[in-house]
Amino acid sequence: MITKANYLSDLKFNLDTWKRELRFHFDEMDTFEEKLEEIARREFGKKATIPLENFQNRIMIEKDAISKLKHRIRNKVANINQADFNENIDGRLQNEQHTLKDDMRTYIKMHYDLKEEMMDYFREWL
Numbered sequence: 314m315i316t317k318a319n320y321l322s323d324l325k326f327n328l329d330t331w332k333r334e335l336r337f338h339f340d341e342m343d344t345f346e347e348k349l350e351e352i353a354r355r356e357f358g359k360k361a362t363i364p365l366e367n368f369q370n371r372i373m374i375e376k377d378a379i380s381k382l383k384h385r386i387r388n389k390v391a392n393i394n395q396a397d398f399n400e401n402i403d404g405r406l407q408n409e410q411h412t413l414k415d416d417m418r419t420y421i422k423m424h425y426d427l428k429e430e431m432m433d434y435f436r437e438w439l
Contacts, residue, residue: 321393328386328393331417335386338424339379342372345431352438361438368434371427378420385413 349365349372 321396325390325393327414328390331413332383332386334421335379335383339376341428342376342379345428346372348431348435348439352435355438357438364434368427368431375424375427382413382416382420385416389413 346369349368352361352365355361
């Protein structure tokens, strides 16, 4: 039982960490949207607006991905909170955790790729 409590505590720590990171990324996307709006107001022409519209679309997609990941995290936390401390550790929660872990890893890589592209764009147009 103590082993299971420690195991679930570790899983919950990971989930809480990911939730904070996703909240930060969502806020960061809001900041990037504001910078894109600032560039749009300057009316630089098609050379600036085509990538700008692309970034706006990618931000919407990223925010949607963040919302879905946060929803999955909430569900995972609910599963942990409902865990039966008397059952054997069968790896069910751990296996479920691995798919979320892989999805988070993929999301984070994509986020930082987008962020790097946007920073290059901002450097050019701001």
